[in-house]
Amino acid sequence: MNDRAMPWRWTCGVVALLCGVACARGGGANAGVPPEKVADFVHAVIAADRATYAEEVVHRLQDVEKVVRATEQFREEKGLPLPSQMLRMGAQRAAKSGGFRYALISAWAINKANMPRTDFETRGLAAVAQAPDAVYRSTEEVGGKRYFMSLYPDVAVSEACVSCHNGHAESPRKDFKLNDVMGGVVVALPLE
Amino acid sequence: MLEPPLLLLRALRVPLRLKVGTLLALAVACLSAAFLGADRTVFVPGPTSDGHHVFEESCGSCHRAFRSVATEGCTSCHAPERAPDTHPPALFDDPRWAPTIARLDARECVTCHGEHERAAGGVTVDSGFCFGCHDDVPGKRASHASFAPSSCGQAGCHNYHDNSALNVAFLARHTAEPDLLATRGVLERAVPPRQPPPEVRFPPGEPLDPGLVARWQASAHAGAGIGCPQCHDPQERGFRREPSDASCAGCHAYEDRTFRSGKHGVRRAVGLADLGPSDARLPMREAAPPHLRCSTCHDAHTADTRRAAVDACLLCHDDAHSRAYLASPHGQAWRAGAAGARPGADAVTCATCHLPRLETEADGKRRVAVHHRNTLTLGPPDRMARLVCMDCHGLPLALASLLDERLVANNFRGRPARTADAIAMVRALEPAPDGINGGTR
Structure with a gap:
């Protein structure tokens, strides 16, 4: 876990992401990679980047070396973005170049924008809350386009996730514990 | 006919x-x-917004040929105002937002900023549009329980695109600040070491003007080694008595670029005649120069930025706010300040607020430069507060003063009538636990 490993992790992540997108865009012409597998590739990159950022950047610099703090107002306070903000910024950047989308959502989101907005998201969050090892999938038509949707459980992997949500003035739920399902990551692949 | x-x-x-x-x-x-x-105003279907009216005859600046206005056309000019955007188009370009987009397409600028009609802040959408997504706020915040949907953007509480000076964490950090901060934060521009002035070479037939030469020899231009040819004959094609602004832009590219992106310079940017007093909606002096050029504000032979910072503005502007400046506390302090070619960091001139000094990446170098986009800080008030006022004043006084129409008109002579609502509400909040942010609204 040294600093030199970081660029390689990011590079591998980006390559895997591009492979996933290429497979998804190939559709029927590139038969053999089913959409659920492509969604799994994309989610693997998202999860790996997020965990790496949380451990190697936020935890190391904030909690171990104590040189900079992760904060919601990271620009103003010259701090680090929270891991969830990092994910969302990445999602917006990826949306500009790829046909797919991903989002971090929760039934107990602090910001209402990140609460379930579609029937699929409501059903999916309920399903993964009951079965944290499962992935909820469905083909949906949204805004006149068909998407292959996958919702992966988002588990509280560190004390920082729990303490931030439990302590936030506007958090609708304040009794999270480690390893609770706090929400889900939605990966939406366009099918045409 | x-x-x-x-x-x-x-x-x-x-x-x-x-x-x-x-x-x-x-x-x-x-x-x-x-x-x-060149003049296509006959095709303008209604009163153009305050931001765009100065170049309204340049249809192609916004409209693609016989097609609607594209968001890219807006962002090519307005990108500096949208960074970092709290509601970026990319956020909504996601299938989960499809039902919302069907009601209000937040990916397109023209959904909320329609032309050709005039509206406060250029916002033409129904003022209750925030509640399309944020209708839960009155229920979860007791302080907002009685607020009408149309009130979100009023009273300086929320800024759709940029909440960096209005989020709770920022406000909470600044609510206890005094009117006048102990440490001033106005940036000082670096002054390069003076070089010996280059040799003066008047072209044959041009009468020598000793007074002009003396003024130039004492100027920043001479001290930086800028002699006659650099402005009057930059391409060695013959002496030009009145150099064009292109000569200035040859060295001052950042200033030229930012000038063109504001109301003062946008007509030049889109290929129209330079801005004149008749293009303005604000009252202008009868004796105002016919066109705004670099030399209107800057005398290249003296490089006197005191003139550029106040006197040149008052050559044209004749509205109540401008007329009140010299008698205002800011104006009096400036007049009492030391004379010299450059206003010091303590002086609060017209340019201090409307052409602010910013630390920026300019021309490949990190430096403090004067941002010549005169519309950058004009509105909304929180942007002026964050970028300018808070260099010297606490946020409570800055925000309340900018929201007080009487104080804006008299150029901030006196105290604001009331505390800004956003400040009052944050003061009433219970302190958040240590290390926990108080929200992003």
Whole structure:
């Protein structure tokens, strides 16, 4: 876990992401990679980047070396973005170049924008809350386009996730514990 | 105007069909001439917004040929105002937002900023639009329980695109600040070490002007080694008595670029004649120069930025706020300050607020530069507060003063009538646990 490993992790992540997108865009012409597998590739990159950022950047610099703090107002306070903000910024950047989308959502989101907005998201969050090892999938038509949707459980992997949500003035739920399902990551692949 | 041709056609006993055809042809010819000409104001369907009216005859600046206005056309000019955007288009370009987009397409600028109509802040959408997504706020925040949907953007509480000076964490950190901060934060521009002035070479036939040479020798230009040819003959094609602004832009590219992106310079940017007093909606002095150029504010032979920072502004601007400046506390402090070619960091001039000094990446170097986009800090008030006022003043006084129309008109002579609502509400909040942010709204 040294600093030199970081660029390689990011590079591998980006390559895997591009492979996933290429497979998804190939559709029927590139038969053999089913959409659920492509969604799994994309989610693997998202999860790996997020965990790496949380451990190697936020935890190391904030909690171990104590040189900079992760904060919601990271620009103003010259701090680090929270891991969830990092994910969302990445999602917006990826949306500009790829046909797919991903989002971090929760039934107990602090910001209402990140609460379930579609029937699929409501059903999916309920399903993964009951079965944290499962992935909820469905083909949906949204805004006149068909998407292959996958919702992966988002588990509280560190004390920082729990303490931030439990302590936030506007958090609708304040009794999270480690390893609770706090929400889900939605990966939406366009099918045409 | 059409009467003589009509009489002529009648006299010639031309058939009705031919008369109508001739009239239509004349009308098409007139409209075509207007369309191909420089002044296309005849095609403007209504009053253009305060931000765009100075170049409204340049249809192609916003409209693609015979098509609607594209968001890219807006962002090519407005990108500096949208960074970092709290509601970026990319956020909504996601299938989970499809039901919301069907109601209000937040990916397109023109959904909320329609032309050609005038509206406060250029916002033409129904003022209750925030509640399309944020209708839960009155329920979860007791302080907002009685607020009407149309009130979100009023009273300086929320800024749709940029909440960096209005989020709770920022406000909470600044609510206890005094009116005047102990440490001033106005940036000082670096002054390069003076070089010996280059040799003066007047071209043959040009009378030597000793006074002009003396002024130039004491100027920043001479101290930086800028002699006559750099401005009057930059390409060695012969002496030009009055150099164009392109000569200035050769060295001052950042200033030129930012000037063109604001109301002062946008007409030049889109290929129209430089801005003149008749283009303005604000009151202008009768004796105002006909066009705004670099030399209107800057005398290249003295490089006197005191003139550029106040005197030049008051050559043209004749509104209440401008007229009140010299008698205002800021104006009096400036007048009492030390004389010199450059206003010090303590002086609060017109330019301090409207052409702010910013630390920026300019021309490949990190430096403090004067941002010449005069509209950068004009509105909304929180942007002016964050970028300018808070260099010297606490946020409570800055925000309340900018929201007080009487104080804006008299150039901040006196105290604001009331505390800004956003500040009052944050003061009433219970302190958040240590290390926990108080929200992003």
